[in-house]
Amino acid sequence: GAGVSQSPRYKVTKRGQDVALRCDPISGHVSLYWYRQALGQGPEFLTYFNYEAQQDKSGLPNDRFSAERPEGSISTLTIQRTEQRDSAMYRCASRGVGAQTQYFGPGTRLLVL
Amino acid sequence: QQQVKQSPQSLIVQKGGIPIINCAYENTAFDYFPWYQQFPGKGPALLIAIRPDVSEKKEGRFTISFNKSAKQFSLHIMDSQPGDSATYFCAASGRTHARFGAGTRLTVKP
Numbered sequence: 261g262a263g264v265s266q267s268p269r270y271k272v273t274k275r276g277q278d279v280a281l282r283c284d285p286i287s288g289h290v291s292l293y294w295y296r297q298a299l300g301q302g303p304e305f306l307t308y309f310n311y312e313a314q315q316d317k318s319g320l321p322n323d324r325f326s327a328e329r330p331e332g333s334i335s336t337l338t339i340q341r342t343e344q345r346d347s348a349m350y351r352c353a354s355r356g357v358g359a360q361t362q363y364f365g366p367g368t369r370l371l372v373l
Numbered sequence: 374q375q376q377v378k379q380s381p382q383s384l385i386v387q388k389g390g391i392p393i394i395n396c397a398y399e400n401t402a403f404d405y406f407p408w409y410q411q412f413p414g415k416g417p418a419l420l421i422a423i424r425p426d427v428s429e430k431k432e433g434r435f436t437i438s439f440n441k442s443a444k445q446f447s448l449h450i451m452d453s454q455p456g457d458s459a460t461y462f463c464a465a466s467g468r469t470h471a472r473f474g475a476g477t478r479l480t481v482k483p
Contacts, residue, residue, distance in 0.1 A: 293471065302379070302462045302473035309443065324401035351416055360405045364416035364472065 262298045264285075264354050264365035272371045273342055281337045281368045285354030293362060294327055294337050305366075309335060347370045376400055377465050379474025386453055387482050394477045395447045396463035403465035405473075406439065408448045411460045411476075420461070421448070453481045 265284045290311050295303035296304050303308050306325065308316040311332040320326070324342075329335040339346055349369050352363035377424045379396045386392045398406075409417035423430045423446065430437045434451040447449060450457055458481050463474040 295473075302377075302464075302476045305470050305472060308469045318470065351395070353473075360422065360466070361407070361419050362466075364409075364418070366416055 262361055264352060266350075266352060266365040266368050267285075268368060269366065270369050272373065275342060275344060277342055278338065278340045279342055279370065281339075281350050281370070283335045283337070283352035283365060285333065285335070285352070286356070286363055289354035289356050289363075289371075290332070291355035291362075292329060292335050293353045293355075294335070295351045295353065297351055297367070299349075303351060306337070339370075341349050342370075344372050346370060347372045376472040377463060377474045379463050379477060382475070383478040383480070385482065388454060390481070392450050392453055392457075392479055392481075394461055394463070394479075395445065396447065396474050397443075397445045398465040398472070399444065400467070400472075401444070401483050402467045404468075405466045406437070406446050406460045407430060407464050407466070408435075408437065409464065409473075410461045411462065416422075417462055443482070450479075453479075455481045455483050457481050 267282045268328040284328045290366040292309040294306040297303045307327045309329040324340045327337045349367045353364045375400045375465040382398050407422035408420045410420045411417045421432045421435045425441050436449040460476045460478050462476050
């Protein structure tokens, strides 16, 4: 169906609050990636899911960041006790079975005050 | 985390020119090398990609050259147009992760 969707598109929060960012991949795509993209930089890999299994979380910067994909479809990236340095664009991407191309969502712009 | 180095950071060419963007990677486990084009306010969109068993791939005005032994690859844009003005990212991906270059901001002047 439609492309990758993310919500919210913008999130402003106060330092110390928890935030949850949602990604709805393209229907049928089994692989899902989370990235963080600072202004003027390339996407920085955070974590990867194959179906519901989190197979690579080597890019998560610290234990305040976590992600889940319990039913192998929608994924949530959670940032606990947010800090100002967490402010960035968070993007997810999905990929179909046997394919290599990742399709990116529009991103969630997070601003931590 | 940077495992893919991209240059130049910015590039300005005249319409019809041939901008060339270069990338180098470190991890030999990478097996797929895409280039993404990103316009302001939009997410990256796949432009063209290559696998390491091929030394060159051409799609329309876009060509990737790949040098496996040097662990380098580059994007050439033939007959560039003002509409090609965007930020271009190279990437290298393996089974579970992908690494992106820092991006090249291309401006094509009319």
